Amino acid sequence: MDIQEIAVYVIVAAVVVYFLFKIFGKKKPKDGCGPNCGCS
Amino acid sequence: MKHTINIALIGNPNVGKTSVFNMLTGLKQKVGNYPGITVEKKVGVFKVNNQLKANILDLPGSYSINATSKDEQVVLDLLFDQNNEHYPDVVLVVADVENIKRNLLLFTQIKDLGLPTILAVNMADRMGPKGISLDIQSLEAALDTKVVLLSVRENKGFEELKGAIASYKELSKEKIIDIKSIDTAHFEQFAAANPNKDVYQHWLVQDGSSSSEIKKIQHKETVKRYQIINEALNKSYAVNALEASDIRSKMDRVLTHWFFGYAIFFGIMLLIFQSVFDWSSIPMDFIDGLFASLIESLKETLPAGKLTDLITDGVIAGINGVVIFIPQIAILFLFISLLEESGYMSRVVFLMDRIMRPFGLNGKSIVPLISGTACAIPAIMSARNIENWKERLITILITPFTTCSARIPVYVIIISLVVPDKKVFGFIGLQGLTMTGLYILGFFMAIISAWILNKIIKSKQKSYFVVEMPTYRLPLLKNVFYTVVEKTKSFVFGAGKIILPLSVLLWFLGTHGPGDNFTNAEEIITSTYVDQQLSEEDLQDKVASFKLESSYMGLIGKSIEPVVRPLGYDWKIGIAVIASFSAREVFVGTLATIYSVGSHADEEDISLIKDRMMRETFPDGTKVFTLATGVSILLFYAFAMQCISTVAITRKETNSLKWTVIQAVGMTLFAYIVSFVAYQLLK
Incomplete structure (x- = not known):
């Protein structure tokens, strides 16, 4: 496995982690949503 | 050291509030001319003078603070929450000089909350063409407030406005009406039940009376406020009809004509x-x-x-x-x-x-x-x-x-x-x-x-429709420019955040695969076609195509092909459809990635994604992108709910998982059926 191939695996692993984080990561509540505005 | 204050920017829809916000802060923001465009609060910072800095909050357009819509509720929530980080030191109420009477209703309500308030009368450039005259001193005296005349179009009045903001501590906090004068019996009783509290503020959020009773008192409040507004405007505001041109009503007659x-x-x-x-x-x-x-x-x-x-x-x-x-x-x-x-x-x-x-x-x-x-x-x-x-x-x-x-x-x-x-x-x-x-x-x-x-859906709630008709004006090119830049940027970066990592992932899945078929693709194809006189280029095409079919992506695509084939799609389109469930625009990027992976032709030949797609064929040699397939894809994308962010926002705004699921599943199922029918009829 050459250096380019290792770099590719590292990048792809990072991308998978990024997607997992996007899907399962906790989302910060958006500013501006009070208790009465229908979004909480 | 600079001192920082909070300003709340409030006004009816279509008074040019967001344009004032842009002028003060220089921040790029969506500026619209129809009600309801400002739905989220936007904060900007600007220098008032060398000692003072201001955080300005652009609140949604509201007609009153008797909250009947979500937009008005956002305004009310801020003005009553002293612990809110944006709780204002001063409120800037923007009014349109042409609709000042109606706009002042909200102003008088805000003033009666006891907050330091400035009235900014906007669109002063319309006064001449409309024959309007306004006596500022007289209006200031009548409303016991600081009034500033503004024109965003001519960039006038902003220095005076900054001066007024700088002196915010000197602004009057006096109320305009005595709330008890609206309905003495009701408010005497309410005050007795809520001792040591500001009666008006407390009444706006805590009145436990029946909704019809509250509506009756709100009506009395409106009548009372308009009496005061009429008195104030009689002394300070005049319209000379002879000077006013009537292009607006002529244009309205045509543009709102039934045909x-x-x-x-x-x-x-x-x-x-x-x-x-x-x-x-x-x-x-x-x-x-x-x-x-x-x-x-x-x-x-x-x-x-x-x-x-x-x-x-x-x-x-x-x-x-x-x-x-x-x-x-x-x-x-x-x-x-x-x-x-x-x-x-x-x-x-x-x-x-x-x-x-x-x-x-x-x-x-x-x-x-x-x-x-x-x-x-x-x-x-x-x-x-x-x-x-x-x-x-x-x-x-x-x-x-x-x-x-x-x-x-x-x-x-x-x-x-x-x-x-x-x-x-x-x-x-x-x-x-x-x-x-x-x-x-x-x-x-x-x-x-x-x-x-x-x-x-069943509901007993009554419905009514109120819409603001702003005057026709030449578009402010700066605002148009901001909108174009902002929207394009949000598309590119919003889509890019998904497409870029997805492209990397798709490329990996398309260039790597399990088993011997992928690793030994070259040998397998060479031995298969050994008897045929294929050119080197054709042979390489066959290898590339076989490799793609044997890759992870090919295997995923083939496994879903039975589901998408009745719609006229091959496994490559199937992958693009699946990938674009996150966002529709991913479809084209995905196809671009898939086809560039599968081709070894000259870059000139494949420079256009379109060309790559046009060359696609099914194994039997028939074209993939025919009219039937095209129509099927168009209809699928017209109806399917392929946007995770929209699903999330529906969940948030309806506060209901049930309606979110009904919307997402219903749209996608409908899209599948329509595309299926269209393809089967046209093929």
Whole structure:
């Protein structure tokens, strides 16, 4: 496995982690949503 | 050290509040000319003077603080929450000089909360043409407040406004009316029940009376306030009708006419979509060529290897799939923004109320439906200003049917593939006409769904429609520019955040695979075709194609092919459809990645994604992208809920998992059935 191939695996692993984080990561509540505005 | 204060910017819809915000802060923000466009609070910072800095909060447009809509609730929440980080040190109420009487109702309510308040009378440049005269001193005395005359168009009054803000501690906190004078018995009793509390503030949020009783008192409050406003304006405000020109009513008669109104509206829409196609072809070709040369030069410069392939075929090919649509999106928003800025969009709202009513919608539903041509997310949020819950829910559920900008890349590529570039009647392009047809189809589908939902959802709440008719004005080019830049940027970066990593992942799945078939593709193909006299190029094509089929991506695509084949799709389109469940625009980027992976032809030949797609065939040699497949894809993307962000915003705005699931599953299922029928009929 050459250096380019290792770099590719590292990048792809990072991308998978990024997607997992996007899907399962906790989302910060958006500013501006009070208790009465229908979004909480 | 600089001291920082908080300013709340409040006003009725269409008073130019957001333009004032832009002038003060220089921040880029969506500026519209029809009600409900400002749905989220926006904060900006500006220097008042050398000692003072201000955080300014642009609140949604409200008619009063007797909250009847979500927008008004946002205003109320801030003004009553002293612990809120944006709780204002000073409130800047913006009024339109032409509609000052109505605008002052909100002002008097804010003033009666006991907050230091400045009244900014905006659009002063309209005073001359409308024959309006305003005695500032007299108005200040009558309302016991600081009044500043502003003109965003002529950049006038802002230094005086900053001066008034700097002296915010000297502003009067005196109330305009004694709340008890509205209904003595009711408020005496209310005050006795709530000792040591500000009666007006407390009454606005805590009155436990029946809703009909509250409405009665609110009505009395409005009458009382208008008495005071009339007295104040009688002394300070005059309109000389002889000086005023009446172009507005003449234009209104035509633009809101029962026949010409609609004819003009659809004519304008057709013109817009025609321009989106015609004007964007040159910059699009330029961008495409630029990316093709970039890929070529990188392949020559960088050392050969998998990382270089990832950069060129994965990352850059994917980015190209997004960037190439910048010209079209910018042109579309240029037109939409011009319509908003000119005041025409509000006429469309009025015009559409007649159509909307029978379908359980409100005239205001047109705001989300038209905003939905940009993006369903802000559009769904803009439904907050629809007071009636049922109408709001229906609007939220149907808005994703309108053709959002993310669909444009899919439509453009498919239309240019399967619809001939011909003219109808010698001047209307068939491709532009198809695009217009898809926009109308989206709108039509939204209306039909609304009608069905109106029959299903039951509600006893009464509905009413109030819309602001702003004067016609020449669009402020700065605001148009901000909108175009902001919307294009949000499309590119919003889509890019998904497309870039997805392109990397897709490239990996397409260039790696399990088992011997993938690893030994070259030997297998060479031995298979050993008897045939294939050229080196043809042989390499066969190898590339076999490798793609044996890759992870090929295996995934083939496993879902039975599901998508009845719609006319091959496994490659199937992958693009699955990938674009996250966002529609991913479809084109994904296909670009898939096809560049599978081809080894010269870069010049494959520079256009379109060309790559045009060459695609099924194993039996028939073309993949025929009219039947094209129509099937167009219909699928017109109706399917392929946007995770829209699902999230529906969940947030409806606060209901049930309606979110109904919307997502219902739309996608419907899209599948329609595409299936269309393909089977046309093939």
